[in-house]
Amino acid sequence: MYEEIALMSATLAFHQAIPGYLTRDGDRIVVKLAVGGVQPEIVRLRTEPDNEEALTDMTRVEAHDGWAWYQAEIEIPEPDVQMRYLFKLVWSDRLLWYGALGLDEGVPTLNQMFRYLPDHQVPDWVSRQVFYQIFPDRFAEGDPNTTPETDAYDYLHGLTAQRRSWGDAPLAHQGPVEFFGGDLPGIEQRLDYLADELGVTALYLNPVFTSRSNHKYDTVDYYTVDPHLGGNEALVSLSDRLHEKGMKLMLDAVINHTSVYHPWFQRALQGDAECRARYVFQGDDNEQPHYASWKGHDSLPVLDFANPANVETFITGEDSVIKHWLRPPYNIDGWRMDVIHMLGEGAGARNNHHHVRGLRHAIKSHNPDAYLLGEHFFEATPWLQGDQEDGAMNYYGFGHPVRAFLAGLDIAYDPIRLDAAGLARWLAKARAAIPFAQQQAQLNQLDSHDTRRLITMLNDDAALFQAAIGLLMTYIGAPCLYYGDEIAMPGGDDPDCRRSFPWDRDDWSSAAFSATQRWIRYRRASEALQTGALIDLYAEGDVYVFARVLAGEQCLVAVNRGEGRDVVVADGLTPLAGQWQCLEGGGELGRADLNLSLRLPARSTVLWRRQAD
Template identity: 50%
Template sequence: MKTPYLFHGQDAFWVTPTQHHLKVTMVSESDRQISAIFVRCEPDNEEELLDMARGETCGRLQYWHGEIPLNSDIPLTHYCFKIMQNNRQWWLHAQGVTPRVPGKEAHFKFNRRDQPPAWVKQQVFYQIFPDRFANGDPSISVQSDEYCLRGDERPTVAKAWGAPVSDYHEGNGPNEFYGGDLAGIHSKLDYLQTLGITALYLNPIFTAPSNHKYDTTDYHQVDPHLGTNAQFADMVGDLHQRGMKIILDAVYNHTSVDHPWFDKHQRNTGEPGAYNHPTSTYREYYQFDGDSNEYIGWKGISSLPKLNFSNPAVQDFIYAGEEAVIKHWLQPPYQIDGWRFDVIHMLGEGAGAVNNAHYVKAFRDAAKSVNPDSYVLGEHFFEATQWLQGDQEDGAMNYYGFAHPVRAFFAGLDIAYHRCQINAEELVDWLNEARGKIPWQNQLTQLNQLDSHDTMRFLTMLDGDQDTMKLALLMLFAYVGTPCLYYGTEVALEGGQDPDNRRCFPWERTEQPHEMLDFVTRLIQLRKSSPALQEGSLQWLHAEHQQLAFARTLDNTFSLCLLNNSDHAKTLSLPIWQLGVEHAVLQDLLTGDEWQVKDGHLAITLAGKEGLLLTQV
């Protein structure tokens, strides 16, 4: 039997909280014979089925209204809809419509207590790897052989801007420096504003021997080869004056072996470090095997010793104390707007992630105690559902729920770069499953990226196919979640796996007309000017083979995204009546072309590799 049209959005039109209840609305086809609809919830962990009242009829749409109690024992309320039709029943839930009751992970979710910052969903983020973005002060650049990263091994290598990055197998990835710095970033704020960027995410900037700086030696100082604390404060002040935001990378799971607490290479002239000194004050900051020099490193990597979070001194330094480092950078004179917590899912007591949820919540509480509107973002390469129910992270780097499925659809690759071709139906199933497991407000503040400093650049995955890259970029800016560009994407910067994905920004490409730059600038402008794209509900209208169509709806407005990932033209007939529209003129916001909606349908032919973003004129 054909699945009926049933829909429940999650913006304010569909979901309205009161002090103790949640008012919910859903919609069906007006000519569909339905005997009853119930909204199912579980107050006190026991099922209740509450009647939905038949409401207004608008053309082919029949609205239904109901109210459920908010759970009093926990912040999270789960619900879904049971639709009775003759001898059949259908269930409407966060992952779609099925003929049986869904598992609880697929229910709609509302968190009455823990909400992410409202500002996040309005942003367009831009990720910068500082050493490769812009050199504003050559006098502080790392010099060749200035120091070694590992004892007397891995001497620094200074390279000319734009020179090729060494191959991964050469082993020089962490010790090659190109001279990018804070002064360079600050000097390019006009460029970033013209592009339309509203928020920056910087890879680590604190003192560390490597170029990537995930091996911290001083959590309170900007690395002197990047600039000074005062320079950073000035830059943040300028950003805020421009109405922009900034978040920093927080690397609190492990330190460098050169951190004074550890001091593996015995460079510290003060208090002895933990390595080789069983009686050191800092011995319990790490996890040694008795009095030996055997210790636990992150993923077994000896240069990154894991911190011991069962030690109160470590807790106080990182999050619990009044001067804890998480709080320090959120306070004046810096006042950053949030943290991206590196490998936060691995942090815990002992070798593993024991009591991980406790510490993630503690990190959240520490940040929110200084700035309740700060953004708490977690790095998770795989599924992050358990961290995204509202009480731990506001959002995650959305690899599992966006980057992975989008990569499979457009590039035919999985996260391990194995072949993985999926069609549009499979893409929608994947996206729905990932998105539906978390509350709506957290869906909106997921950080969506096509690529990052940890992945091959998306354009390189596509073998340089810029037509397909434009489709993926359109998906990035039209889909649910907050978009983030990895630096250089807007000028078609390519790069293979780490470290080749960290090439220098080719500034010469911004000095002449550039098709990709113009395209990205236009997408950013459209995203920023459309509340529907920022926080509107998602409605799928078509998903078959290599063609995809979905709408973002808010109030009485919508944006309609159409994608043809095939090389061949395809004619679609889209049920625009599901958006409450029977007759209208739709205009493509990218080209200005127009189409007619007749009798609730849009007949449209997409050229090969064509993407459109339509709205009602």
Template identity: 50%
Template sequence: MFLLHPQIEPWLIPGKNGFKVVLLAERSEALRVQVRCEPDNEALFIDMKLAGREAGLHRFIAEVPWDTGNEPTLYAFKVIENGRQSWLAGDGLHERVPHRDVMFRINRSTLPPRWVRDQVFYQIFPDRFCQGDPALQVRSGEYTYGSGRMPVVAKRWGEAINPDLPATEFYGGDLIGVRRQLDYLQKQLGITAVYLNPVFTSGSNHKYDTEDYYQVDPHLGGNEALAALSSDLKCRGMRLILDAVVNHTGTNHPWFNLYKRHTSEGAAHSEASPWRDWYYFDEAGHNHGWKGHASLPVLDYRSEGLREQIYGGPDSVLRHWMHAPYSIDGWRFDVIHMLGEGSGSTNNAHYVREFRRALREENPEAYVLGEHFNEATSWLQGDQEDGAMNYYGFAHPVREWLAGTDIAYEPANLSTAEFSAWLDSARGRIPYANQLTQFNLLDSHDTARFFTLVGGDTDAMKLAVTLQFAYPGVPSIYYGDEIGLEGGQDPDCRRCFDWEASHWNRDLFEHYKASIALRKAREELRHGAYLALLTEKDTFAFARFTDRAASLYALNRSAQACAIRIPVWKLPLKRANWVAAAEDALVSEEGWVTVIVPARSAVAILGEDKSA
């Protein structure tokens, strides 16, 4: 029995007292169909009514009340046919009642901003993207990092990274350089939003050890450069989010002042310090730092003063940069799941909700993005984050399916069926509105570049990019991926962008451009529902669709061309005219589309509802 519940209008329509749901079924004879919900934490079964057909599928409808005591409202579908039960939940079909964790879910009020769905993000590590003003570059020996034993080093642009000096080598990239390349980002590539790794004053090149939350590092151009960049982006209709590192500071922050770089009475040296309770200290008086890194002393949110400084006060850190002239559109929160009270993450959810509340007070459309290397379901139920850096639900399964390696860089052999099941499981545990604002990435400043993981195989990289731009969520390009920039594990993944265009992988660059353009042109790729249509050996096919159009994708990871026969009868399009986006062999028959997919390639097939 094939069952389908697209989690977008017109198949899911929220209202004041509840929402209308539509279930589409392969057949209707001898069926009893119900929707199960829990409006008061007790199961309620509502009979669904047959309401005609939608293309080749049978349509059942019902009205479901909101769960007024909880967010989100959970629901699932129960179908009885000849004494046999089938259940449909967010992760697919079940033969018995599914666990609450995988039921469909919808929020009535705590919704992510819709603008995020329409973006193509570009992540920039400022020191390595572009140098705009050489006079700003750190000079060798200008200062010593941390305890004073490590003098900083100025490097030539593009010079090899020394893995033994991950924090103290500087190449001279700055925010003036980012401004200079906005034409490249917007006009040549098609980028609409920028995410900057940390920009605030710090002695390191990565700046995850903040020394001043209210000053952009002068070597990046200072506050004036960020204000100018923000203004230019807004004039172009582009968005900007910054990196919030509020789980820890650097040891040289005046609040801590371990090495006495400041005149302040830092928490590191005195129990009488006004900032002593802003940090966690054990019974022996030690702050062991984030994950044991003594250079990153952990903040303690039991402190009222810290809470007021980070998010509570009118000019607190998170609010300050949302004000003019910066007016950023949101924050990406570093290790957001780890912050809290004491030495660990006690009451973490409370503080993430407080961050969200503070940002929404400043801008009702602010984007709240969390960093999670692993599964992040509990933070993505609507009341905390709008989206996560989608390592678990996208980057990791794609890495295993196409690159044959897991998160720990160990060999992995993921079948296509398990790949699809992994995607379904991760996607099905969060409200679909939040899935559409998940931050889908292939790599980042913390991981080896995907292009390097696949051994510089352009075809494999293009397959991954196709998935990135077609799968539900908002794509984010890590700077340089589009030109074939390589890099192993951190810090090698932070190489300088190569601005010599003759060195670029033009095939890959053109694929990025085409993928961005197609995403912008097709509403279903930004707002549409998702359905896996085929998982067979090394081939995978899925659809993104609305009630008016669909985009089908057929992917082949094998070394041989193959014919893929796709069951388009499963889509609720009354009369579609299917056209391949490129010159590919395409055969249509009633309810099916067959396409020849070359080795290690993907084919996009576009369809419009011609019944109107």
């Protein structure tokens, strides 16, 4: 990233693990740093190969247009050892350190160092995707004969299955037992809409395995796609069609807990010791059974991964749940792991990281190119150091701060005041704490099945919502639309955020749909937006400006949540001969000395792009 220390020096610096700046060459790593403005007399690369400082002199290899490039080579660390590194810039009378949060006089802390784990890279396809999350029962009905009829079966606490008409409002008191008829054939029938008209390239489906609920986070059978969604054959057909269109498919795995209706749990209640040992029961067999459940929900008994049988069934076994669906004929491309940080031994999450590492090994040994995504509502830094998850659902590092900045609400919908400077700090700290590869593999969303819809949080401010879509499609990581985002579909708290998709286009926001189509096209046409580094350039009041950069392409993004205004931005970008072109937002860009002057429309995201001639 980039940061200017205006009072200390007129020096700029840039490094990130993009091509040309960090390159693996056999058993060595080539590291490069760009320095602009006042040049240091000595530049050193600081590493910690044995948890102690090692300094390597960097050689100046190139200089032009006020910038110089310095290079060093070091040996690759031992397998599974994360390389942490910084840059030390020395003058005759002072020095500066350059780490993941920019230039600083003091030595950056460990979580502000650049980091790289050579032998644990994420699939390079992830950041190139535009994901689309689907709650299967609410997206599209393909086979009306599969939908459960009212009172077809019992649930818990006196609830029974309820068949609802498409377009009816979900009812909170019915919760998990309302079925609107969406299924996998319905998704397959809408692939032309998703891929060709909208432009998304990957689907993330909420759970599809057999369950008595509509959300299916209470699995009854892990080896069978719910017949009400079309069964196993429907998943095979959907997967085949997706891959024919060059798309990817990610499923949702729920292995922290099962349904109370899972055969293991039912047998456990009858006194089966082997099945009882799969769960966390309190008390002896002669007492009324008490069991640990997910966040106190008695429908979701927690699995105990101290039991080797669970580890084998779900993770390590030859036909484990995780491996089964990666194989033909299903061939899924990745797993989103529900509440992955809660997976563990006993009633808590003991030895969680051990089991997540085992999960990674099981997935990658079967398909090294599969995506391992973890669900975390809060900070996921410990799981994102290269040896566990490829990426996380980026609530902490994107969703929370973006909603706070645009809607003035925190994750609990309490009021929060966050200006652009606060937004930039929050985003930068979240990025700095994880390797660049994991930054690229974060799944960024504006809302999801667990949150209010952003358009509702914004009180139907259409312009601000479209600005949010622009930020989503330009920020580092993989953007993911929650079904209906593209038409500004409203929704409050669960279950209202899970309405059925309105296929009557008269009910759509055509402006939101057109804007989303455009932003997706920009994302897919730009290598810098997909894989480039992110540089913060300006953050003050209502305006946040950043750039996405590669050696031959730069994109400049300005997000303005307030009234139209002019801002002057220090030009901290390395030189590129191409001319800036405004792609979206209608803003104006000019250059004065070493600054960029931007004229920004109200409540907008503006995108400029330039490429090497």
